[in-house]
Amino acid sequence: MTDPTFEFTRAITRKPAASITEGLRAEDIGTPDLERMLAAHAHYVETLKRTGAEVIELPPLEDFPDAVFVEDTALCLPQGAVLMRPGAPSRMGEVAEMSPTLHRVYDDVRRIEGPGHIEGGDILVTGREVLVGRSDRTDEQGVEELRNIISEWGHKLREVLTPPGVLHFKTDCSLLDGETILSTKRLDDSGCFEGYRVLHTAEGEEAAANSIRFNQFVLCPDGFPETAEMLDKAGFEVVQIDNAECAKLDGGMSCLSLRF
Ligand code: CIR
Numbered sequence: 162m163t164d165p166t167f168e169f170t171r172a173i174t175r176k177p178a179a180s181i182t183e184g185l186r187a188e189d190i191g192t193p194d195l196e197r198m199l200a201a202h203a204h205y206v207e208t209l210k211r212t213g214a215e216v217i218e219l220p221p222l223e224d225f226p227d228a229v230f231v232e233d234t235a236l237c238l239p240q241g242a243v244l245m246r247p248g249a250p251s252r253m254g255e256v257a258e259m260s261p262t263l264h265r266v267y268d269d270v271r272r273i274e275g276p277g278h279i280e281g282g283d284i285l286v287t288g289r290e291v292l293v294g295r296s297d298r299t300d301e302q303g304v305e306e307l308r309n310i311i312s313e314w315g316h317k318l319r320e321v322l323t324p325p326g327v328l329h330f331k332t333d334c335s336l337l338d339g340e341t342i343l344s345t346k347r348l349d350d351s352g353c354f355e356g357y358r359v360l361h362t363a364e365g366e367e368a369a370a371n372s373i374r375f376n377q378f379v380l381c382p383d384g385f386p387e388t389a390e391m392l393d394k395a396g397f398e399v400v401q402i403d404n405a406e407c408a409k410l411d412g413g414m415s416c417l418s419l420r421f
Contacts, residue, residue, distance in 0.1 A: 169375055171215045173262060173419040174206055177229040178221035184410040185227055185249055187328065191409050198406035202229070205380065205417055208400050212376035216418075217262060225255045229407075230416035233280040233298075233329075234259040236291075236307070237421035240314035241269030243307060248278035248298030259419075266421075271310045277302025282329030282416060288339025291316050292353065294323035294330025321353040328411045335372045335415060337379065337397060343388075345370045360395060363387030368404075371413025373420070380414045 177198045184193065209216050222228040227249070234256050236243045242263045244256050256272075263270050273279055283299040284307075285292040291311060293304050301320075308318040323330040324347055333348040341358045345367045349359050362369045362385070369385035372392075379397040381389055382404035389399050404413060 169212070169214050169420045171217065171266065171421055172209045172375070173217045173219065173231055173259075174202070174209070174417060175219040175229050175231050176221045177202055178223045178226065180223045180226040181229065181406075181410070183226040185251065186410050193406040193409045197403070198229075201403040201406060202417065205402050205414070208378060208380055208402065209375055209418065212378060214376065217266075219258075219262065222255070222258055225252065225258065227252050227410065228255045228258065230282075230410075230412050231255075231259065231419055232331075232416045233282050235263055235419055236281055236284055236286075236311075237263075237267075237419050238286070238311065238314060238316065239421070241271060242267045242421075243310055244270065244272035245281055246273040246275050246278050246303060247280050248296075248300065248303075249280075252280075273303055273306050273310075275302075275306075277304070277306055279303030279307055280329065281419070282331050283323060285331055285334060285336060285342075287336055287342070287357070289317070291318045292321055292330070293318055294321050296323035296327070296329060298329065299323070322351065324348055324351065329416075331371060331415045332411070332413065333367070333370045335370060335374070337374050337392075337395075343370055343372060343392070360391065363391065368408065368413065371415055373414045373418070375418075375420060382408070382413055 280298040283294045334344040366385040366388045369388035372381040378400045383401040
């Protein structure tokens with residue numbers, strides 16, 4: 162496995178299922194359109210592949226409407242993978258569906274046994290530490306169980322807070338390189354990124370914070386021109402992906418893959 166913050170050789174994705182219309186959402190802003198989501202998802206997968214990485218594409222899971230958001234089921238580190246324990250009861254079964262794939266690619270696969278909960282969307286791995294945001298989906302016991310596992314692998318975990326009303330920590334931030342973070346101003350104002358170089362999303366473009374850097378590209382949700390231009394000026398090669406349908410389910414770029 163390569164360094165998770167600089168170079169990725171693999172990603173895991175899962176095709177959206179027709180049941181995506183039943184996916185969880187904080188607020189109803191419309192029913193996701195499967196055809197449009199499939200087209201955007203194909204563009205996303207193709208962009209990951211263009212970097213030369215292998216993309217393991219898993220089939221849709223009708224029984225789990227949110228299963229396209231694979232990031233929440235696991236944490237992938239160079240030393241091994243950790244299966245999560247989602248805080249959303251309807252998403253718990255997605256973990257068992259991800260487990261065989263991780264066992265195929267990793268020698269060491271651990272799992273969060275509970276009783277705590279933790280979702281991958283609350284975890285940001287940087288060049289120096291693993292930041293975990295407590296949220297409505299990730300609680301103290303889940304964080305502590307993860308801390309025990311990854312400290313065996315030499316990782317330092319720092320617990321932070323996902324802003325109230327925000328689904329996941331990474332809804333509001335992403336890693337651009339080992340030391341550079343793209344963040345909303347509201348999250349950065351909490352002081353959790355002290356010592357890092359932080360680039361802010363433009364005002365009114367907070368949803369652009371859920372981008373991902375994957376090898377030479379930064380995959381950014383479409384429709385946030387000022388943030389895209391700022392990233393371009395900062396030297397990142399931006400690929401804009403239609404996120405309109407995933408956004409109806411509070412999803413963004415990071416949720417759609419596990420990267421390692
Ligand atoms: C959920 O509420 O769990 C899904 N509708 C969205 C999950 C987005 N995942 C992520 O930000 N990592």
